[in-house]
Amino acid sequence: MTAPVLEFAGVTAGYGRTTVLRDVSFAVAPGTVTAMLGANGAGKTTVLRTASGLVRPTSGEVRIAGTVANRRAPNQRAKDGFCLIPEGRGVFRSLSVRDNLRLQVPPWRRGEAVDEAVEAFPVLGERITQIAGTMSGGQQQMLALARAYLSKPSIVALDEVSMGLAPKIVDEIFASLRTLASAGIALLIVEQYVQRALDLADQVVLMDHGSTSYVGSASDLDEAELMRTYLGVS
């Protein structure tokens, strides 16, 4: 069996003396979509930061492609195939769309990179010379996804990609997420639009006060359990 692209095994982590995550365990299989859901402050962003190496576990293991990554720096984890798109995107705002795309790949791939990205994300074709920082939030998000697509990671983790965007743009973003998924890239998404996330997801990880309250298939998720976690109703 192929190793999970990302695995948390009993991970406890936090900031300084504050423990945020307690004994978090889940695995993301290659090419699958995991939605991480939970109330504000449940620890979802901290899971992504721990996966990417910005936060180090105090116990337990983070594994990327089957190898323990606890001591690997964020840039090393990127080379191992883990790509994080943080809340607030991750594009070079002062560069054109074209240069954002070209800089994502080694020099020998630069010629074809722009065509490849535009084929998968046609919206960018009309804006290829535009300075990224002058585009709308949704367009910048699309560019961030196209950059991730070009770097061919084994997993892309996304934090609140549709935050503050109009519903029509959110539809486009989700269509782009499907493009990434059908290219065989696993996704770990933190998303405020629960139903949209569930429609895309194979697996759900439900976070509640820094621990997982459910790890399992999206179709088996009990709606009452979901509501309890979100609303804090017991």
Ligand code: ATP
């Ligand atoms: P939201 O949906 O509101 O972004 P979240 O589920 O992503 O929430 P986190 O951002 O991971 O939750 O925060 C979990 C807990 O960690 C919160 O209690 C938060 O106050 C705390 N926390 C987050 N960042 C820091 C930090 N840099 N220093 C100390 N505590 C932090």
